[in-house]
Amino acid sequence: MSTKPKPPSADRALHLEQFLPYRLNVVGFFASRGLGRVYGTRFGIGIPEWRVIAQLGEFGQLTSRDIGELSQMHKTKVSRAVAELDKRGLVTRAENRADRREAFVALSAAGLRLYAQIVPLALAFEERWIEGISADELRVFERVLAVLTERGRHLAGAYQTEEA
Amino acid sequence: MSTKPKPPSADRALHLEQFLPYRLNVVGFFASRGLGRVYGTRFGIGIPEWRVIAQLGEFGQLTSRDIGELSQMHKTKVSRAVAELDKRGLVTRAENRADRREAFVALSAAGLRLYAQIVPLALAFEERWIEGISADELRVFERVLAVLTERGRHLAGAYQTEEA
DNA sequence: CCTGATTAGTTACATGTGAAACTAATGTCA
DNA sequence: TGACATTAGTTTCACATGTAACTAATCAGG
Numbered sequence: 414m415s416t417k418p419k420p421p422s423a424d425r426a427l428h429l430e431q432f433l434p435y436r437l438n439v440v441g442f443f444a445s446r447g448l449g450r451v452y453g454t455r456f457g458i459g460i461p462e463w464r465v466i467a468q469l470g471e472f473g474q475l476t477s478r479d480i481g482e483l484s485q486m487h488k489t490k491v492s493r494a495v496a497e498l499d500k501r502g503l504v505t506r507a508e509n510r511a512d513r514r515e516a517f518v519a520l521s522a523a524g525l526r527l528y529a530q531i532v533p534l535a536l537a538f539e540e541r542w543i544e545g546i547s548a549d550e551l552r553v554f555e556r557v558l559a560v561l562t563e564r565g566r567h568l569a570g571a572y573q574t575e576e577a
Numbered sequence: 578m579s580t581k582p583k584p585p586s587a588d589r590a591l592h593l594e595q596f597l598p599y600r601l602n603v604v605g606f607f608a609s610r611g612l613g614r615v616y617g618t619r620f621g622i623g624i625p626e627w628r629v630i631a632q633l634g635e636f637g638q639l640t641s642r643d644i645g646e647l648s649q650m651h652k653t654k655v656s657r658a659v660a661e662l663d664k665r666g667l668v669t670r671a672e673n674r675a676d677r678r679e680a681f682v683a684l685s686a687a688g689l690r691l692y693a694q695i696v697p698l699a700l701a702f703e704e705r706w707i708e709g710i711s712a713d714e715l716r717v718f719e720r721v722l723a724v725l726t727e728r729g730r731h732l733a734g735a736y737q738t739e740e741a
Numbered sequence: 742c743c744t745g746a747t748t749a750g751t752t753a754c755a756t757g758t759g760a761a762a763c764t765a766a767t768g769t770c771a
Numbered sequence: 772t773g774a775c776a777t778t779a780g781t782t783t784c785a786c787a788t789g790t791a792a793c794t795a796a797t798c799a800g801g
Contacts, residue, residue: 427696429631429648433703434608436722439649441605443729444598450733459787467593478749484593485603487789492751514749514796532591539597542728546721554721557714558600564706565607569614623757642779651759656781678766678779747798758787768777 437561447542451534456527461486461494463531466520469504470528474519476509503527601725611706615698620691625650625658627695630684633668634692638683640673667691 429435449460458466464484468475475483481491495518498504503524506516520528543551593599613624622630628648632639639647645655659682662668667688670680684692707715 425700426635427631427699428635429628432631432699433707433719434612434699435628435648436726437601437608438605440722440726440729441602441608442649443726443733444601444605447729447733448598461787464593464599467591467596471590471592476749484599485606488750489752489789490787492749493787496751512749512797516750535591535596535598536589538732542725542732543597546724550717550721553714553717555597557710557718558604560710561706562600562604562607565604565611568702568706569607569611625757640779652780653759653782654757656779657757660781676767676779680780742801744801745799748796750794750796752791752793754789754791756788756790758785760785761783763782764780766778766780769775771773 448535448538451538452531455534456531459494461490462498465491465494465498465518466503466524466528466531467535469518469520469524470532474517476515476517478515480518498524612699612702615702616695619698620695622662623658625654626662629655629658629662629682630667630688630692630695631699633682633684633688634696638681640679640681642679644682662688 445460448463452458452463453460464486465480468480468483472479472483477488477491477495480486480495481488484491486494495504495506499506501523503521504518505521506518509515509517546554609624612627616622616627617624628650629644632644632647636643636647641652641655641659644650644659645652648655650658659668659670663670665687667685668682669685670682673679673681710718
């Protein structure tokens with residue numbers, strides 16, 4: 414991550430297909446869309462629902478607030494996703510008796526079974542996607558991606574996120 | 578891009594915050610949101626409109642079909658964006674007399690002025706974003722990104738895209 | 742305590758979106 | 772030439788989403 418003497422940045426031309434923000438958005442869209450097909454068509458759930466399930470599967474019990482923060486989703490999106498999963502019996506909600514504004518959400522038995530089914534598909538999707546890229550390149554890629562994500566969070570004004 | 582002997586891929590755990598599709602979608606969202614603020618707040622245009630302007634600024638004259646293909650946007654999105662820009666006098670439309678189904682869209686004088694104003698802001702945004710990342714790392718990053726984008730296009734089922 | 746500010750979560754509303762249906766023009770092939 | 776398929780672009784419809792307003796509970800600090 415060493416700095417480099419940058420050109421004066423004056424009047425370069427803009428080529429959209431090389432423009433990083435554009436490229437990142439396009440690849441992010443493909444990620445979302447591709448993965449959405451994997452579990453959307455098979456299990457009939459959308460991306461927000463998937464994110465909720467993923468977080469609960471990983472952390473066990475969370476409040477909606479936690480889920481939103483961890484998975485970068487707006488609170489209304491979380492609210493609706495949790496309500497939908499609740500309706501389908503995939504999660505349980507238990508009021509926190511120490512703070513009755515919030516509720517602990519967790520996967521139900523059926524939710525856990527679904528999670529166990531989805532995870533291998535998600536990992537397989539990821540593997541097929543990065544197949545053939547060397548470990549070295551991938552390491553660099555992920556490091557840069559982390560920097561861009563963190564900086565992007567600030568440039569974007571942080572807040573809540575979208576699909577995938 | 579050399580291949581590597583992969584682990585059996587069997588029962589790894591899933592960690593959403595390290596899951597590539599998720600990470601790419603998040604960073605793509607930040608890109609879109611951040612850039613959208615740059616010209617959205619200043620010029621009152623949205624992301625689809627920006628993409629249309631960017632393509633026209635780069636290529637001069639295009640049909641809506643071309644714009645959609647170049648900027649990865651659904652034809653209905655292009656249609657609405659062009660209509661909006663037309664309404665504001667930022668583009669002109671001229672029926673192709675050799676094929677009267679399509680029309681050539683181009684930036685008007687006002688559109689060109691707007692383009693000239695936006696481009697430096699967009700490039701500055703990009704520069705601030707990648708500031709401090711070494712040229713070597715950036716090169717690797719962009720190469721991997723290109724591979725992921727191309728493969729993602731197929732995994733997602735191709736088609737039309739979104740914001741940024 | 743008790744009033745005002747804050748927080749978790751939901752709901753109402755306006756907007757943006759894609760799928761599908763549609764219109765009009767062109768291409769195909771007999 | 773004439774019927775059928777295809778293509779550019781628009782419009783309709785249903786749905787997902789963010790903003791803002793709202794409810795209910797907790798916190799701060801006088």
